[in-house]
Amino acid sequence: MSVGAKLSEVLAAGQPVADHHPWPRTLATAEIWQELLQGLAGGAWTLLGLWGEPSMVHLALIDADGVLGVASLPCPDGRFPSVGRRHPPAQRLERSIADLLGLQAIDAPDVRPWLDHGRWPVTHPLGTASGSPRALAPYTFLPTEGESLHQIPVGPVHAGIIEPGHFRFTANGEAVVRLEERLGYVHKGIETLLSGLSIEQAARLVGRVSGDSTVAYALAFARAVEAATVTVIPERAHWLRALMAELERLANHCGDIGAICNDAAFALMLAHCSLLRERVLRVSATCFGHRLLMDGIVPGGVKLDLAPEAIPAVRELISEFRRRFPPLVDLYDNTASLQNRTVSTGFVRPTLIKQFGCGGVIGRAGGRAFDARRQPGYPPYDQLEFVPPLLTDSDVNARIWVRIHEVEQSLALIEQILQGLPTGAVNVEIQRSGEICEGMALVEGFRGDVMVWLRLNADGTVARCHPRDPSWFQWPLLEAAIENNIVADFPLCNKSFNCSYSGHDL
């Protein structure tokens, strides 16, 4: 690859696929594939997703200018040159492709199964789906060598009200030498279920990939459908969607700030933050009829317009936040015993954050300014004023502060939305062209960028849909964050990441 080559130029060398919106998809040759991997390894662009179909793998990328593209490599013999060999963030995605489809990454550095624990009644459920469980040897964790090391296995059933997953700690006394995650416990076969569903059914299911991000997923799915079918939705729908997205961000950030402090044994913050979170959920129910806003966003717009009592309720919520939130920020800022736990704990090197394309709060606390609302951007955020907060300390403290700033910013965004909310219809029928079409979308959830790619059949049903959670590129960094921290700080680090198990396991 020549120095300074652009992603769009590399992709343009391949054969473009018709009816893929809004960004191009290219059928890649082996040479183009290698060039793309080289660009990934060299940091010229960032991995957005890697997923497969029975005889093809798709690679989604974004370059520094915010230009997106998808490259598709046919693999008729069931093999493709490993992305993970050149670019480690792709490794778990490749292991999942091998589990779900049976496609093998050539020279892959890690060929252990990932989602398949040998307990499904089928092998390769998304591929040829042979009717018997895969016979798997017991899972081998990576070796650790050294004197006085001991292992602590944790999970899949955890001690709190949280999702299941397994953590294998190797510790030397108090200090963690290595953490290895094993996930896949909540794999529900969502991608297989999605194939063949109507758009309406699929929207409901995608809205339950990760319940805490239901707005972000529903939005990404709706935008992908609208892109594929070239449907233009009413302006008011865009603004109402943004209102939902900011309410979701507000609720989750409040919950997280409280929960992180609680994991440092500072329960007072949890009590007050959970109060604010509850207020947001109640206002959400008043506005759109569901506390978590599930099924509020539908392809074509939003399901229901705002209830008449909604706008005063939102204004009251904002003024309550303005009264109650600043004292909590002061409390956090002035409690030395709490800061003692959070400052410099769970540090992640910014180079790793950049390499993994780690988005959301974790990225923005570690110097990566990416926010899908800004780049590639989508309405109505192009008409709203905001600058995503950016910190560089990359520790638990920085992740709390980014959340604090984003709470303040979401309040300001909601005020702007109420101010500028256009009138008119809130949904339209999806255009049915009767042709096979493809679409994708990237939206900013509270956790980071959620991607949805889909292909619709000529009859309008879903042929294939791949939702990609931001956690794919965050979970691996948790392993890095805990290194050399004490075991007792793991809950703190983990909560400051708050990755999704369900969104990752699919």
Add this chain to the structure above:
Amino acid sequence: MRKLLFQNLLRLPLTVAAPPPSATALAELAAKVDQSARRRLGRSLAIREVDAGSCNGCELEIHALNNPFYDLERFGFHFVASPRHADVLLVTGPVTANMREGLERTYRATPDPKWVVAVGDCGRDGGVFAGSYACVGGVSAVIPVDLHISGCPPNPMQLLEGLLALLQVA
């Protein structure tokens, strides 16, 4: 911090009045709960939450039970970290194939007498995930269930109604 704490002393509590126990839940339980179990457990129940494959929506609302509005502990319920300490398993999700053994082991680790409450539409029959190769489909397909609380997800009041029914059965 002192100012915040002091204000809390002066302010009226936010906690909502207790809802009546759900009639349908009472009917479901009446048939199942043993009198002697009721006497031995009394009015203080320790709950172990088990996510057996949920989308995490149910977990969010179960968490909300602990906030100042719903204040679950006033009824004698509290969440515990180990099934060994639990009287009630609160199970969410369509029970994924990968979590089946985890759920079975948790159930076996819980001392008798014990109750199982399946939360959410997924916990009842798999919900939107029913029919997947990766889901067993409903908690009762794996362990005996004493009470179902429906909803996607059930809101905290619905959860409270169901759990209070557990205390009412006598």
